[in-house]
Amino acid sequence: MSQKALVVETAKTPFVLKSVPIPKPGPGELLVKIMATGLNPVDHFVQAYDLLPNVKYPIILGCDAAGTVEELGEGVQGYTKGDRVFFVPDLGASSGGFQQYTAISVDHLAKIPSRISFEEAASLPLTFCTAVIPLLAANPVGAGLNPTFDPNVSFKGDSALVIGGSSSVGQYAIQLLKYVGYSEIITYASAKHSDYLKSIGATHVIDRTTVALSALPDTIKTVTSSPIKLVYVAFVQAPEIMEVGYSCLAHGGQMPTAHPAPTKPEDAEATGRKIYGVYASTRIEPNIEFGNLMWKNISKLLEDGVIKPNRIEHVPNGLAGIAGTLPRFEGGSAGINGMKLVLNPQETP
Structure with a gap:
């Protein structure tokens, strides 16, 4: 089975929209159908300027994602098919949010409260x-x-x-x-x-x-x-x-x-x-211990209204709308106007 994904093949080259295999979840992982992906400055600056060190190409970017659980990997407990979850994808494993499906470890995600939409949930993880x-x-x-x-x-x-x-x-x-x-x-x-x-x-x-x-x-x-x-x-x-x-x-x-x-x-x-400073990943030391606590607490903070998601600007055309939208980050906050840019990969033409 294949899906659509937006790929950066080599450093500083344009995005390519192509078909790639749908991943199989490994032990401790979930296969998630991505229903919303948030855009971040790092997505633009990695693609345009090869900003981060040690990036392995080709890469699928996208640091904020939310969707539905489609399949459970071996040993997964506490989740069922159809659960709504949000997470920071692992870019090093090309599991970024700029695709229609991804596999994600259960250690780096949380369930979406019923009062929160996919788009709202996708405004959260990285930021x-x-x-x-x-x-x-x-x-x-x-x-x-x-x-x-x-x-x-x-x-x-x-x-x-x-x-x-x-x-x-x-x-x-x-x-x-x-x-x-x-x-x-x-x-x-x-x-x-x-x-x-x-x-x-x-x-x-x-x-x-x-x-x-x-x-x-x-x-x-x-x-x-x-x-x-x-x-x-x-x-x-x-x-x-x-x-x-x-x-x-x-x-x-x-x-x-x-x-x-x-x-x-x-x-x-x-x-x-x-x-x-901060390297905003819960996968690396010394952030892992605190990150585990964060993922355990974030759903309740949302459910109780302690944390409210960003206001959303919907980006049309799914993955096809990303390349034309990311340059807005060149203008800093003035180019975004206090909103979070979010798209639905399933809307990709």
């Missing part, structure tokens, strides 16, 4: 991991805000800043800070997203279209008199964003980021400020 690992995981992986998902943890009275709050990652960072009880959650984002960002937990929105990045530290002082004990940097494409975020951080504070390897400022040790 949620990018926020939750550096925020909640224990030191030295992350800031250690709540490594066990204890509902009683509270940072009441503390203030936090999210730079890039309207991005997919930033939206999850805001919600996670609300989850752990921060009293003030300030975000630097476009004012047009203000009402939505406040609805998910932000207490103040500093308009990035009228307040220059360089003016952010002084502007924060007009918003709150409290020290900023935590800064999350969701938008990390420019070095100056990291520098400004760090300058907003109180001595002894923590700065988790969406950057895989942020530079440590010279005065970090002397001022007690800590910076965390």
